[in-house]
Amino acid sequence: QKEVEQDPGPLSVPEGAIVSLNCTYSNSAFQYFMWYRQYSRKGPELLMYTYSSGNKEDGRFTAQVDKSSKYISLFIRDSQPSDSATYLCAMNHNQGGKLIFGQGTELSVKP
Amino acid sequence: EAEVAQSPRYKITEKSQAVAFWCDPISGHATLYWYRQILGQGPELLVQFQDESVVDDSQLPKDRFSAERLKGVDSTLKIQPAELGDSAMYLCASSLPREGGTGELFFGEGSRLTVL
Numbered sequence: 001q002k003e004v005e006q007d008p009g010p011l012s013v014p015e016g017a018i019v020s021l022n023c024t025y026s027n028s029a030f031q032y033f034m035w036y037r038q039y040s041r042k043g044p045e046l047l048m049y050t051y052s053s054g055n056k057e058d059g060r061f062t063a064q065v066d067k068s069s070k071y072i073s074l075f076i077r078d079s080q081p082s083d084s085a086t087y088l089c090a091m092n093h094n095q096g097g098k099l100i101f102g103q104g105t106e107l108s109v110k111p
Numbered sequence: 112e113a114e115v116a117q118s119p120r121y122k123i124t125e126k127s128q129a130v131a132f133w134c135d136p137i138s139g140h141a142t143l144y145w146y147r148q149i150l151g152q153g154p155e156l157l158v159q160f161q162d163e164s165v166v167d168d169s170q171l172p173k174d175r176f177s178a179e180r181l182k183g184v185d186s187t188l189k190i191q192p193a194e195l196g197d198s199a200m201y202l203c204a205s206s207l208p209r210e211g212g213t214g215e216l217f218f219g220e221g222s223r224l225t226v227l
Binding site for chain 1: 155221
């Protein structure tokens with residue numbers, strides 16, 4: 001069993017839809033949770049960063065962490081075609097430590 | 112805007128040949144990482160450097176892979192001999208030391224390797 005599980009998709013939604021992306025994990029020692037966005041043929045770029053449980057909002061993006069359920073989510077409101085990318089969840093025990101990535105979910109937002 | 116530079120962007124090689132990838136991290140970033148990303152999967156850490164020292168190379172296949180960061184700045188990842196299963200994207204990332212930031216990893220655009 002992988003430490004981090006993520007539904008690979010692909011996920012296709014119409015423009016303006018609310019998108020929900022999720023990851024589950026098995027290691028309760030994880031404390032730092034991240035979402036990276038990766039466009040085709042590019043390296044990942046950090047989208048959201050959360051420490052421990054709770055919510056964090058940044059514009060159209062909201063990250064949620066539920067450590068009791070070992071479950072994290074990324075919500076995208078008013079999705080745009082430019083949001084079409086692969087979204088990777090990632091987590092680690094401490095800042096600067098080994099980052100464990102999920103498989104990535106491929107998202108396509110249709111105009 | 113500062114970026115992590117990687118070269119080459121694309122490399123096609125035959126099985127059993129030697130391959131090398133180069134990475135220049137963002138200036139001032141003491142920590143450098145090499146990740147491998149197989150198509151359709153998330154990146155997996157191969158090796159982590161703090162300055163010129165290896166911090167974690169537990170997932171590096173040491174019989175064929177080597178990595179160095181001699182002066183604590185740029186880094187080279189070598190594969191010799193390359194095997195078909197090495198076909199992947201090799202991503203370099205860097206970050207500030209823990210005390211200096213959130214630990215955010217900044218990735219380069221990657222080097223895509225195809226082994227024939």
